[in-house]
Amino acid sequence: MVGNLNMNPDEFYDDLRQEILARAGAEENFTRTTFLEYMCSKVEDEGFVSGFQLTEHKITSRGQAVDAWSFDAEFSRLTLFLGEYRNSATLETLTNSEITKLFRRLRKFLESSLEPGFSGALEESDPVAGLAWFISHNLADIESVTLVLLSNAQLSHRVDELPDANVGDFKTTYEIWDFGRIFRNEISAKAREDLFISFENLDGAGLPCLPAYTGTDKMKSFLLVMPGKVIADLYGTYGERLLEQNVRTFLQFRGKINKGIRNTIVNEPAMFFAYNNGLSATAEDVETTNGDTRLVRVKNLQIVNGGQTTASIFTALKKDKADLENVYVQVKLSVIETNRIEEIVPRISEYSNTQNRVNAADFFANHPFHMRIEEFSRRLWAPSPQGGIHQTHWFYERARGQFANHQNYLSPAERRKFLSQNPRSQMFTKTDLAKFVLTFKEAPHEVSLGAQNAFAGKAGAAGFVGRIAIQWGKDDLVFNEIWFKRSIAKAIFFREVDRLVFKQPWYCGFKANIVTYSLAKFSNIIRTASKEVDFLKVWERQALSANMLERLGTIAESVNEILLNTPDGATSVVGEWAKKLNCWEAVKNANIKVVGWDRADFIDGDRKEEQDKEGVYIQDIQDGIHSQTYVVERGPTHWAALRDWNTINPKLSPKEADILEIACLIPRRIPTENQAAVLIKAEKRATDEGFYSAR
Numbered sequence: 001m002v003g004n005l006n007m008n009p010d011e012f013y014d015d016l017r018q019e020i021l022a023r024a025g026a027e028e029n030f031t032r033t034t035f036l037e038y039m040c041s042k043v044e045d046e047g048f049v050s051g052f053q054l055t056e057h058k059i060t061s062r063g064q065a066v067d068a069w070s071f072d073a074e075f076s077r078l079t080l081f082l083g084e085y086r087n088s089a090t091l092e093t094l095t096n097s098e099i100t101k102l103f104r105r106l107r108k109f110l111e112s113s114l115e116p117g118f119s120g121a122l123e124e125s126d127p128v129a130g131l132a133w134f135i136s137h138n139l140a141d142i143e144s145v146t147l148v149l150l151s152n153a154q155l156s157h158r159v160d161e162l163p164d165a166n167v168g169d170f171k172t173t174y175e176i177w178d179f180g181r182i183f184r185n186e187i188s189a190k191a192r193e194d195l196f197i198s199f200e201n202l203d204g205a206g207l208p209c210l211p212a213y214t215g216t217d218k219m220k221s222f223l224l225v226m227p228g229k230v231i232a233d234l235y236g237t238y239g240e241r242l243l244e245q246n247v248r249t250f251l252q253f254r255g256k257i258n259k260g261i262r263n264t265i266v267n268e269p270a271m272f273f274a275y276n277n278g279l280s281a282t283a284e285d286v287e288t289t290n291g292d293t294r295l296v297r298v299k300n301l302q303i304v305n306g307g308q309t310t311a312s313i314f315t316a317l318k319k320d321k322a323d324l325e326n327v328y329v330q331v332k333l334s335v336i337e338t339n340r341i342e343e344i345v346p347r348i349s350e351y352s353n354t355q356n357r358v359n360a361a362d363f364f365a366n367h368p369f370h371m372r373i374e375e376f377s378r379r380l381w382a383p384s385p386q387g388g389i390h391q392t393h394w395f396y397e398r399a400r401g402q403f404a405n406h407q408n409y410l411s412p413a414e415r416r417k418f419l420s421q422n423p424r425s426q427m428f429t430k431t432d433l434a435k436f437v438l439t440f441k442e443a444p445h446e447v448s449l450g451a452q453n454a455f456a457g458k459a460g461a462a463g464f465v466g467r468i469a470i471q472w473g474k475d476d477l478v479f480n481e482i483w484f485k486r487s488i489a490k491a492i493f494f495r496e497v498d499r500l501v502f503k504q505p506w507y508c509g510f511k512a513n514i515v516t517y518s519l520a521k522f523s524n525i526i527r528t529a530s531k532e533v534d535f536l537k538v539w540e541r542q543a544l545s546a547n548m549l550e551r552l553g554t555i556a557e558s559v560n561e562i563l564l565n566t567p568d569g570a571t572s573v574v575g576e577w578a579k580k581l582n583c584w585e586a587v588k589n590a591n592i593k594v595v596g597w598d599r600a601d602f603i604d605g606d607r608k609e610e611q612d613k614e615g616v617y618i619q620d621i622q623d624g625i626h627s628q629t630y631v632v633e634r635g636p637t638h639w640a641a642l643r644d645w646n647t648i649n650p651k652l653s654p655k656e657a658d659i660l661e662i663a664c665l666i667p668r669r670i671p672t673e674n675q676a677a678v679l680i681k682a683e684k685r686a687t688d689e690g691f692y693s694a695r
Helices: 009-024 028-045 096-113 127-137 179-188 228-243 256-267 269-275 307-320 338-352 368-379 412-421 430-440 451-456 463-474 481-503 511-528 535-541 546-564 581-589 605-648 654-663 673-688
Strands: 053-059 064-072 077-084 144-151 171-177 196-198 207-211 220-227 279-283 285-289 294-299 302-305 328-335 395-397 427-429
Touching: 009 028, 009 179, 028 053, 028 064, 028 077, 028 144, 028 171, 028 179, 028 451, 028 481, 053 127, 053 511, 064 096, 064 127, 077 096, 096 127, 096 144, 171 179, 220 228, 220 285, 228 302, 228 307, 228 328, 256 269, 256 307, 269 328, 279 338, 285 328, 302 307, 302 338, 368 395, 368 463, 368 481, 427 430, 430 451, 430 463, 430 481, 430 511, 451 463, 481 511, 481 535, 481 546, 481 605, 511 546, 511 581, 546 581, 605 654, 605 673, 654 673
Parallel strands: 077 144, 144 171, 279 328, 395 427
Antiparallel strands: 053 064, 064 077, 196 294, 207 220, 207 294, 220 328, 279 302, 285 294
């Protein structure tokens, strides 16, 4: 992330430019590609698309171009991107005539793809050939097209409307992500772009609602009965942007509950209201009329519990052509202040979910795993490459905007120091971490699903969340300083191979797929040979050895050939083929011979086991220190409140009560580390039973 809340547009532009240059490294011709990856990732983070594939195609003679694309099968929506990158040191303007010309190029490409023989005339290894083939062979599955212009220029104030012409028989919409939009999003430091929904055009001018609060309540809440068609239209228009606080993905009617929802909609629609538990939703602001009995507008509507219900209604309408006239859903809507979203929404999700018990990992923004990784990233210094003395941090952005917010209110000199210690190129997010870890877990097909899907899991895949949740439940001490350093080493592998692939003479596209598959294949080769990579040496060097890079280049070239050789009947689109488990099986089983490994890049199993034990031991000590610190910082007043509560509601064991008495005497007496750990568990159990402290 770039920028901070106090930046003006010119300062932010310079920061954005430096961010792109830092990511591109020394490769000048890599800058535009880096910009496209950066911008497409932004759009994906906002929930507009789920994954993307770069094409960077331009035929000047035909006046056509397309730089990236995404297809969402659930919504039958094809999204085409075109980038307009300015390599200027100062912010430039994107004019109306330029916008018209750029959108014309995108439309021309789409029109060409509809022509017989166009895809076959393209070079087969060119990524755009797969896109053209996909369009021409899936016309029945594409209902709408979104054309998106990406630019680091500022949209001219004279541009007051976008094109609205359809292409062919497709319903076509137009979007621009310019510098101004990026700037507004970043300085807001919000998880997503604001979403405003109006119900004014419904019969009766709004949705009937029942206020469920009094004038003295801190939080407004409403009860609604929402027509199924309204829910389907909302989901069809905004998609997973409505579900951003609910990381569970729609399971395509594979679970019993989804099948039940679908069958009720199709066969007994009038019974849906009685059978279904309804939705729990939140908003940051609402507008009502008629004495709070009509809901007219909603800001940032989020379906916190009921994602399956929402998606099931939409899919029943879309696939089964179900009649939703008699389908109604009860909705509990809570209006939450923006600064309390992170605190309250996870609680609503956890407490309201009774149909499917949701694992705590579903509310992952504040999960202890992320807190721990964040703490490591702020505390541990990465060695300086090439034996220098300048150490740095790998900054983990647990929540959007942290990197920018840390620079808030810093003087220019302080900000330079911060960026010197926390380089932009070493900032990484939750989805970045998921990509690094899943790749070395030999799941490149999951990484190829896209950042959000790889993180949360999709279509039966556990994803990063599922794997971490299982291991955390077994033994959270595994996630220690050693684990963190190894994860950063994997990030170094990923980023160096990314640059390596781009420079190869055989490279023709699909870089993201090649990188994750090559490293997964490398991991498989090493594991099969009973070798162990010395990730801690990579951490110490902050770089890969020349020998390692050369070997990885050999693997990448072979992987590229396998990915391009898509099987008959599977798909002619490499990016789509890469999402399949069968694709990984083909790469995994391929006989790629690599010789000349440097033994210095590896360690034996016994040494790795020693490192594992050392990491667990250190983490156990740190947990004890953290527990003791937590108990002391809560203070005697808090523990006295728990003692008083337990007197009325006896839930603590005699041992826990004794330790609680010690905590009430802080600072005269301090519980030991072990006692503090016992007390924290007791406090959590009491909280689950209803204990609450205002402190």
